[in-house]
């Protein structure tokens with residue numbers, strides 16, 4: 001049982017109102033996680049092609065977890081098929097991380113390992129905006145501040161990421177924004193998380209303020225273990241009980257398999 005954060009600060013209303021003001025998510029149900037990732041990868045590539053054509057750069061936020069892993073396996077080919085190749089737009093793609101575990105560079109638990117297939121495909125290391133670990137900064141708060149500074153220095157000019165990938169936790173968390181945790185209510189662009197119920201305990205996460213400015217938010221999840229979280233996440237925006245319900249952007253698409261979509265008939269209107 002997660003202890004609710006109280007008193008409920010106005011941030012909760014602002015985050016929930018922000019989500020409610022955005023279009024409801026579109027739901028796509030696929031055969032399995034691989035197919036869900038394939039379709040999300042194709043849509044990601046199309047959005048990045050448009051971003052590079054319109055703004056000269058494309059900013060993509062990657063996620064960790066099983067959704068992030070499945071996306072990492074399909075993104076290089078998806079970008080290539082869309083015409084994003086070395087010398088032809090690929091160098092204009094910036095990679096960011098919706099959250100990062102506060103462990104040292106190269107640690108197998110780091111989410112930025114999922115960027116490697118795209119680096120191997122030709123995205124320059126200078127375009128991969130990694131979050132510093134305990135081998136580089138004093139503590140997780142300093143890492144959150146470093147990411148905030150990097151966003152100000154190199155982030156999207158209008159503060160709006162072109163594509164934000166989100167995995168879905170079984171408790172309906174996204175990034176490292178967990179039910180009942182104060183970090184889910186954080187203002188600003190980044191937040192230090194010290195008591196993650198999902199190990200490792202210390203993480204840096206983007207906030208809902210950033211997610212809700214996204215042009216395309218894509219949630220990729222599969223398995224019966226995510227069915228309840230998906231029903232909550234596709235229901236009314238309630239940030240403290242179902243953070244995923246507030247993970248919306250200008251356009252939001254959920255790519256699920258049938259077991260993860262199983263409970264959706266029970267979603268409140």
Ligand SMILES: O=C(O)[C@H](O)[C@@H](O)[C@H](O)[C@H](O)COP(=O)(O)O
Nearest residue numbers: 064065066067167168169174175
């Ligand atoms: O750092 C992380 O762990 C992720 O960013 C996290 O938000 C993940 O996407 C969900 O926890 C789902 O992970 P699973 O699909 O592996 O359950």
